[in-house]
Amino acid sequence: MSDFLDFLSRRPALRTALSLGRAGLLDGGPTASDPTTVVAFVDGIDAIPRVLDRAELESFGDAFSQRMLLTGTPPMTVRALLDGMSALPAGEALPVREMFLVAEGARKSLVNPAFPPNARLVYAWGKGGFGNSDAEIMVSTVPVLDNPTALMQVMAWSDVDGSFHFFEREGGRWMWVGHSPQAFDPRSRGRGPFMGHRNGGPVMKELLFPWVHWSSTTDTLPLETLANTDLGKHPAMSTVVSNAQTLEDIVRSGLARWTNARVAADQGAGAIRDPLSYGRQIVTTSSINLFSTNTVLARDEDAPLRLPNEFFFDRPGLKMVAAQLGLDQTVLDAQSFAVERDTYKQAAAELGLHVLGTPSGPRVEGDTHFAFVVPARAQEDQIVLKTLLNSRWISPQLALAMLMVDFSNPMFSPKRAALTQLFPETPVLLGGEVPLDAPVLEAARNVPAASHPAVIEMLENLDADPQESLDTRLSAFGAGVQATLSTTEGVKNILQLASARRTSFREGVLRELAEFTATMARLDAPASPRRMREDGTIEEIAVG
Amino acid sequence: MSEFAPGNIDEMSPATLDAWKAEVNALLNSGVNAARNAAPSQPRAWFFNAAEDGEAGAAQLNVNWTAYPKLLGSNAADYASADGDRRRQEEYCEWAVRSDASGPVEMIFSTETPDYYRFLFERDQSLLLSLYHEFVGDHVMLADLTDGLGRYNVTNIHNVPPTGDTSGAIMHMGGNGANFYIAAIVLAAQASWPSIDSAGAPITDEQSLIACRQFGVAHRHSDPFIGGQVNQQVRLGNSASLGGPPGLYIDSVNFADITMPDGSDPIGLFTIQRGDDAHIMRLSVAVPDGAGFQLSDVLVRGQPLQFGSQIAEIMRIRLVALARTDTASAPSIPCVGATPLGATPATTGSALHTRFS
Numbered sequence: 054m055s056d057f058l059d060f061l062s063r064r065p066a067l068r069t070a071l072s073l074g075r076a077g078l079l080d081g082g083p084t085a086s087d088p089t090t091v092v093a094f095v096d097g098i099d100a101i102p103r104v105l106d107r108a109e110l111e112s113f114g115d116a117f118s119q120r121m122l123l124t125g126t127p128p129m130t131v132r133a134l135l136d137g138m139s140a141l142p143a144g145e146a147l148p149v150r151e152m153f154l155v156a157e158g159a160r161k162s163l164v165n166p167a168f169p170p171n172a173r174l175v176y177a178w179g180k181g182g183f184g185n186s187d188a189e190i191m192v193s194t195v196p197v198l199d200n201p202t203a204l205m206q207v208m209a210w211s212d213v214d215g216s217f218h219f220f221e222r223e224g225g226r227w228m229w230v231g232h233s234p235q236a237f238d239p240r241s242r243g244r245g246p247f248m249g250h251r252n253g254g255p256v257m258k259e260l261l262f263p264w265v266h267w268s269s270t271t272d273t274l275p276l277e278t279l280a281n282t283d284l285g286k287h288p289a290m291s292t293v294v295s296n297a298q299t300l301e302d303i304v305r306s307g308l309a310r311w312t313n314a315r316v317a318a319d320q321g322a323g324a325i326r327d328p329l330s331y332g333r334q335i336v337t338t339s340s341i342n343l344f345s346t347n348t349v350l351a352r353d354e355d356a357p358l359r360l361p362n363e364f365f366f367d368r369p370g371l372k373m374v375a376a377q378l379g380l381d382q383t384v385l386d387a388q389s390f391a392v393e394r395d396t397y398k399q400a401a402a403e404l405g406l407h408v409l410g411t412p413s414g415p416r417v418e419g420d421t422h423f424a425f426v427v428p429a430r431a432q433e434d435q436i437v438l439k440t441l442l443n444s445r446w447i448s449p450q451l452a453l454a455m456l457m458v459d460f461s462n463p464m465f466s467p468k469r470a471a472l473t474q475l476f477p478e479t480p481v482l483l484g485g486e487v488p489l490d491a492p493v494l495e496a497a498r499n500v501p502a503a504s505h506p507a508v509i510e511m512l513e514n515l516d517a518d519p520q521e522s523l524d525t526r527l528s529a530f531g532a533g534v535q536a537t538l539s540t541t542e543g544v545k546n547i548l549q550l551a552s553a554r555r556t557s558f559r560e561g562v563l564r565e566l567a568e569f570t571a572t573m574a575r576l577d578a579p580a581s582p583r584r585m586r587e588d589g590t591i592e593e594i595a596v597g
Numbered sequence: 598m599s600e601f602a603p604g605n606i607d608e609m610s611p612a613t614l615d616a617w618k619a620e621v622n623a624l625l626n627s628g629v630n631a632a633r634n635a636a637p638s639q640p641r642a643w644f645f646n647a648a649e650d651g652e653a654g655a656a657q658l659n660v661n662w663t664a665y666p667k668l669l670g671s672n673a674a675d676y677a678s679a680d681g682d683r684r685r686q687e688e689y690c691e692w693a694v695r696s697d698a699s700g701p702v703e704m705i706f707s708t709e710t711p712d713y714y715r716f717l718f719e720r721d722q723s724l725l726l727s728l729y730h731e732f733v734g735d736h737v738m739l740a741d742l743t744d745g746l747g748r749y750n751v752t753n754i755h756n757v758p759p760t761g762d763t764s765g766a767i768m769h770m771g772g773n774g775a776n777f778y779i780a781a782i783v784l785a786a787q788a789s790w791p792s793i794d795s796a797g798a799p800i801t802d803e804q805s806l807i808a809c810r811q812f813g814v815a816h817r818h819s820d821p822f823i824g825g826q827v828n829q830q831v832r833l834g835n836s837a838s839l840g841g842p843p844g845l846y847i848d849s850v851n852f853a854d855i856t857m858p859d860g861s862d863p864i865g866l867f868t869i870q871r872g873d874d875a876h877i878m879r880l881s882v883a884v885p886d887g888a889g890f891q892l893s894d895v896l897v898r899g900q901p902l903q904f905g906s907q908i909a910e911i912m913r914i915r916l917v918a919l920a921r922t923d924t925a926s927a928p929s930i931p932c933v934g935a936t937p938l939g940a941t942p943a944t945t946g947s948a949l950h951t952r953f954s
Binding site: 160163182184185186270271272273275276285291292293295296298299302304308310340347352370372373376377386393439442443509516520595 | 633637656657658659660661662663670672673674743799801802803804818822825826828829832833849850851852853854857863864867877896899900901913920936
């Protein structure tokens, strides 16, 4: 039960304190006598928690501080939070409240009652209004009303500084653990909340259709599996669960809000102050979303599995730049990857595909509820690319040339990631057209970058006719992949490639997002690192 | 139901409104009957008539889904296909695009159900014709709205113009024959029975449920989700109905997916033509006069706006369902129709025996 409530894997402040051997740190100190005091602890910047005085807390201007923390009685339980938000006076109320449910193990627990449902709730409060999907406050918690130590994390928007502020309730008090710009501060990057919120914005891993593991249009999660929770015991924790597709709208809106604020801040300063932070989001795997088929393998149907395009190539990104260049997208749109159901099942069985409830079990044979959950390029990176293109900070020609480097490996591509060396680490002045192009291209033509295979390919891509290059390369790739998918051995290779990418996700810098074992299926023998060639075949990568 | 006028629109005379209330009552009673007919051996149904019983004490479920058909992809060919054929617009939202030589000029989205317009033809033809005149044009004549048997023609030429028409004419849904309010009521009612497969295991996933209870259309966003939501609430000890005001509504459009060429707020493109802010039934998308750009200069998910389908893809439709605590729990009943997951297919004879015993 404590694992179910604590979710230690996503409580970085507590983990940091424990790792420093100061488990009592959060309970002791000058704040111990006043649990209503809010403390600050930005991992990497603050050595120990420090008391936030009222003036500093007011200066944040975020929706949660204003409504809940500055009242003098901050909520210590979910019940107190829900009651407090419902009791806000008219001028402060956020009238739109949604409650979303994610539970990776809910479906598996119907097959094996020992399989932990792993249920979490996400609450979102907003002002509402037609077209307004923004949430001012988002809370990640568990369906337990009155436990003062269970997971409760908040991110809240501030119009004052144009950022999200992150809070955790730890050790009997609320802790401010950073705000969005600190995701890019070298001291705090990848630490604290920014282990998961890598780029400072909201995160919903399974952001897009079919929102695997979430209660949504594609799957109403069976609430019978959560009978030992407090669902249904409070008007704001009822059995009426919002559609996860609405959370997609909220998260995409939040990502756009933060990205626009980043860009606006740079525009106000007259310079792109941190070009590398944008460059990373174009050419590296700065974060991930999880994609899947819309197929429940256990159902007895004949239709083939349509594997997500995004696993094979960066379709959304390429479509975006193609639109900017006015290219015909017929070949792009035509690429579709299907595998016969029986072939997939055979390959999965031969490789021992299964889902684990925890690292030590239980184990359920087969795939996740919607088959083939895989990491792919994150929407937050797509939104940054879109904003850079629309702001004319980078030309679509250069963006296309970069995205087409090692395009058959849209995730975890060391070759394409090497292009980060081309982005300057010093500010780039605004004022002309596509200000990022010139320094990137200049770096590309200078030693030692000029001899790097990724840079050579990027420059070749720039010189090529974009329509002809896109169509020719994608057509050949698509045909090659479909040939791979036509045999059991080929599908096994694809499953092993998926396994390798899942491992890269689980064991890399994004591992906080891979904290729950039931999120993705596993093979009996995890695949070694591998990549897909441009001809649609797969090769193992030599390590070391 | 406390509110009966679709979209809370105040356009019916008192007599017409009374008749409409009776109509809604009859529609929901049809739902109750559909639930009873799905399990005739049961003493009662767990789908109730909210028009008769009222909504007091019932929790409201805002069941929402994407307006763009689930079967279609995010590409120009599929967008054009959906725009060009109202029969493909199967998610309880239909749209029409008015175009000229420069491209799309206006896109109109409607969730108004044919049930209301068929009713108006019977009860208030003056109101019916005035609505057509206001939203389609003065050229509409009553005779144009009538079929060969003197009944209201849902797919009349002014509501569902021929393929290739660029006038953007649409009055209400009905181009797809399933987009009726009664259809939503009946599918919710049929889905309201907790169900077990032939192995006795409870059915909790939507696709298995729709195969089991044989309601609606499995490949849509809407039908399986509506059924799944209602079925879950009944499994949890409630009875269910559909809430008022009767109808389906445009719930939201995600403005974060829209990029305006002048950086302005996308709200400027949208005009609510029928319904109130919380119950939008008819929505127009057009560039404001004097804006200096065209619809095709607007980007939706990074692509120039050329099809109504692109807006439908970022639009959500809403139906309100109700869940009311019941004093008795609904029984779980076996499936009808195709053998669902987990069941061992029986011989034809024993399957029949199981079904009718």
